[in-house]
Amino acid sequence: MPELPEVEVARRKLAHWTAGRLIVRARTGKSRLLGPQSPQKVTRALRGQRVEGVERRGKHLLARLASGGALYLHLGMTGRLLLEDGAKHVRLALELDDGRRVLFDDPRMFGRIRVGSYPDLVERYFEPLGLDPLRDHFTPGTLQSILGRSGRPIKVALMEQHLIAGIGNIQAAEALWLAKIDPEVPARSLDPGAVRRLQRALVETVRRTIADLESGAKYLSEGGENTFFVYGRAGEKCPRCEDAHVLRTVQGGRATFYCPRCQG
DNA sequence: AACGGAACCTGAAAGC
DNA sequence: TGCTTTCAGGTTCCGT
Numbered sequence: 109m110p111e112l113p114e115v116e117v118a119r120r121k122l123a124h125w126t127a128g129r130l131i132v133r134a135r136t137g138k139s140r141l142l143g144p145q146s147p148q149k150v151t152r153a154l155r156g157q158r159v160e161g162v163e164r165r166g167k168h169l170l171a172r173l174a175s176g177g178a179l180y181l182h183l184g185m186t187g188r189l190l191l192e193d194g195a196k197h198v199r200l201a202l203e204l205d206d207g208r209r210v211l212f213d214d215p216r217m218f219g220r221i222r223v224g225s226y227p228d229l230v231e232r233y234f235e236p237l238g239l240d241p242l243r244d245h246f247t248p249g250t251l252q253s254i255l256g257r258s259g260r261p262i263k264v265a266l267m268e269q270h271l272i273a274g275i276g277n278i279q280a281a282e283a284l285w286l287a288k289i290d291p292e293v294p295a296r297s298l299d300p301g302a303v304r305r306l307q308r309a310l311v312e313t314v315r316r317t318i319a320d321l322e323s324g325a326k327y328l329s330e331g332g333e334n335t336f337f338v339y340g341r342a343g344e345k346c347p348r349c350e351d352a353h354v355l356r357t358v359q360g361g362r363a364t365f366y367c368p369r370c371q372g
Numbered sequence: 373a374a375c376g377g378a379a380c381c382t383g384a385a386a387g388c
Numbered sequence: 389t390g391c392t393t394t395c396a397g398g399t400t401c402c403g404t
Contacts, residue, residue, distance in 0.1 A: 109397045
C-alpha cells in the first residue's frame with residue numbers, strides 16, 4: 109500500500125515511539141522479508157541498541173542505531189508499523205525499554221528488512237533513488253532535467269524510483285490530474301509550463317495525503333473513505349470539470365485513472 | 373537499453 | 389450461501 113505519504117507518516121511514528129529508547133529485544137522469524145539474512149543476525153544486530161533517528165528517502169526507511177549500524181525497512185505493498193497488537197502477520201517486533209512493542213506487520217511479504225552498517229545501507233538503498241518530492245532539490249528545473257531523459261509515458265516515468273523517489277500509483281494519478289497532464293504523453297515531451305505544474309502538483313498531493321493520514325484517515329484497504337480526486341473513481345464524474353467521467357486504463361500493468369477532458 | 377509481462381504473496385471484494 | 393475470479397497503493401526478474 110504505502111507510497112511516500114504513508115512511509116513518511118510511518119517514519120514520524122517510528123521516530124516518536126523510539127526516541128531515546130533502547131531496543132531490549134527483537135523478534136523475527138524466517139521469512140522472505142529477511143532475504144539472505146538469518147533471523148539471528150537480525151535480532152543480534154538490534155538487541156540492546158539505542159535508536160538515534162529514523163530517516164526516509166522515497167519509500168525507504170532507515171533507523172540509525174548507536175552502534176553505527178542501522179535497520180532498513182521497506183513496507184512493500186501491505187506493510188505497516190504499529191504499536192502493540194492487532195496485527196496478524198508480524199514479521200518483526202521490537203521490544204522497547206518502556207515496555208512497548210513496535211510491530212512490522214506485512215501479510216503479503218513484499219516488504220524488506222535488513223540490518224547492516226549505516227553507510228552500507230545508505231549506499232545500497234538510498235543512493236540509487238531519484239528526486240524526493242519533499243526535499244529542497246525537487247524543483248521545476250531538476251524535474252525538467254530528469255524527465256528529459258525518459259521517453260516513457262509520464263505516468264510510468266513518475267513511478268520510476270531512480271528518477272523520482274516515492275511516487276506510486278495513486279500519487280502519480282492524482283498529480284497528473286492536478287496538473288492537467290495526459291498520463292500517456294512521453295515524459296520528455298512536457299513543456300516547461302507543464303513541468304512546473306507537475307512539480308507543484310506532486311508536492312501538493314503528497315503533502316495533502318500526509319495531512320489526511322496525520323489527521324487519522326485510513327487506507328482505502330482498511331475501509332477508509334476515498335479522499336482522492338480520480339484514483340479509484342472510474343465512471344464517476346470528474347470533480348473538476350463535472351462533465352466528463354473518469355476513465356480507467358492500464359499502463360505498465362497498473363491501473364491509471366484520469367479525466368479525458370481535463371487531461372486530454 | 374528499453375519495454376511488456378509474469379512472478380512474488382495474501383486477503384478483500386466482486387461476480388456468479 | 390459459497391465457490392471462483394479479480395484486483396490491490398511495490399519491486400524484480402526474464403524474455404524479446
